[in-house]
Amino acid sequence: VQLVQSGAEVKRPGASVRISCKASGSGLTNFAFHWVRQAPGQRPEWVAWINAGNGATKYSQTFQGRVTISTDTSANTVYMDLSNLRPEDTAVYYCARAKSDRRFSLEYWGQGTPVAVSS
Amino acid sequence: DMQMTQSPSSLSASVGDRVSITCQASQDINFFLNWYQQKPGKAPKLLISDVSHLETGVPSRFSGGGSGTRFTLTITSLQPEDFATYYCQQFDVAPYTFGPGTKVDIK
Numbered sequence: 001v002q003l004v005q006s007g008a009e010v011k012r013p014g015a016s017v018r019i020s021c022k023a024s025g026s027g028l029t030n031f032a033f034h035w036v037r038q039a040p041g042q043r044p045e046w047v048a049w050i051n052a053g054n055g056a057t058k059y060s061q062t063f064q065g066r067v068t069i070s071t072d073t074s075a076n077t078v079y080m081d082l083s084n085l086r087p088e089d090t091a092v093y094y095c096a097r098a099k100s101d102r103r104f105s106l107e108y109w110g111q112g113t114p115v116a117v118s119s
Numbered sequence: 120d121m122q123m124t125q126s127p128s129s130l131s132a133s134v135g136d137r138v139s140i141t142c143q144a145s146q147d148i149n150f151f152l153n154w155y156q157q158k159p160g161k162a163p164k165l166l167i168s169d170v171s172h173l174e175t176g177v178p179s180r181f182s183g184g185g186s187g188t189r190f191t192l193t194i195t196s197l198q199p200e201d202f203a204t205y206y207c208q209q210f211d212v213a214p215y216t217f218g219p220g221t222k223v224d225i226k
Contacts, residue, residue: 036163043206044155044163046215060214062120094162102168104210105153109162 001025003095003110010116016083019113021095023076028052032103033078035069037091038112047093050078051103085117121145121209125218131226136197140221142190142207151211154183154192157220158203166205167192197223 006020021033035047048059050069059067068081078095093113096106122145132138142152150170155163165174167183170190180195194201202225207218 043217043219044157044208045217046208046213058213062214096162099168104151104215105165105168105174106155106163107165107174109164112162 001097001108003097003108005093005095005110005113008114008116010118011085013086013117013119015085015117016081017085017115019080019082019093019095019115021078021080021110023078023097026097028071028073028076028078030100032098033069033071034096034098034104034106035067035080035093036096036106037089037093039088039091042091044094045091047080049098049103052078082115085115087117087119089115090117091115120214121148121212121216123207123209123216123218125205125207125221127221128219129222129224131224132197133226134197134199136226137193137195138197138223139194140192140205140223142185142192142218144188144190144209144211146212147187148209148211150186151209152183152185152190153208153210154181155206155208155217156201156203157206163206194223199225 002024034049038044050057095110097108099105099107154167157163171183204220204222
């Protein structure tokens with residue numbers, strides 16, 4: 001199983017970003033996918049998760065409606081959209097696939113997508 | 120949000136040492152706790168799920184325990200590849216918060 005994320009992004013405050021996470025070696029529908037971000041020198045921060053089987057989602061209230069996650073099962077890809085970017089959103093964003101029987105145990109991780117937000 | 124703390128924040132140890140890391144939650148999180156290892160520039164790696172379930176391929180020198188609000192990660196006989204930062208994460212209540220990490224480095 002491999003999760004390959006899209007490349008680094010540089011954005012202005014107020015802009016939006018979409019990060020993709022393409023899964024190979026397994027389908028999406030039997031698993032939960034999470035997004036976790038990590039600012040430089042900081043602990044990881046959980047962002048959101050999606051049950052790729054039924055589309056159910058849960059988001060961290062920290063993001064106050066600015067984040068949306070979705071899947072394209074035909075492309076075996078999970079997406080995270082983050083809007084109204086702020087400098088404090090600067091971080092490496094990871095997608096992670098949970099174990100099949102433990103939806104919150106993040107077994108496989110993408111390589112990370114650095115997002116820099118600066119004016 | 121559920122607050123997670125870890126102690127110590129860092130420790131220096133030698134190869135072969137036994138080390139223990141403590142993770143404390145601000146409320147009872149039952150057994151909804153995982154441990155991750157992270158090396159510089161890499162994604163976290165799942166070591167232990169549900170407090171004490173050792174993931175496939177993780178050496179048996181790693182073990183986890185605890186319940187309620189207090190949990191431990193123990194590494195017996197530290198190996199060179201174990202020098203890293205370790206994070207606990209609770210998944211009882213969203214947002215599923217991580218601890219601040221414990222950096223294990225070489226004495």
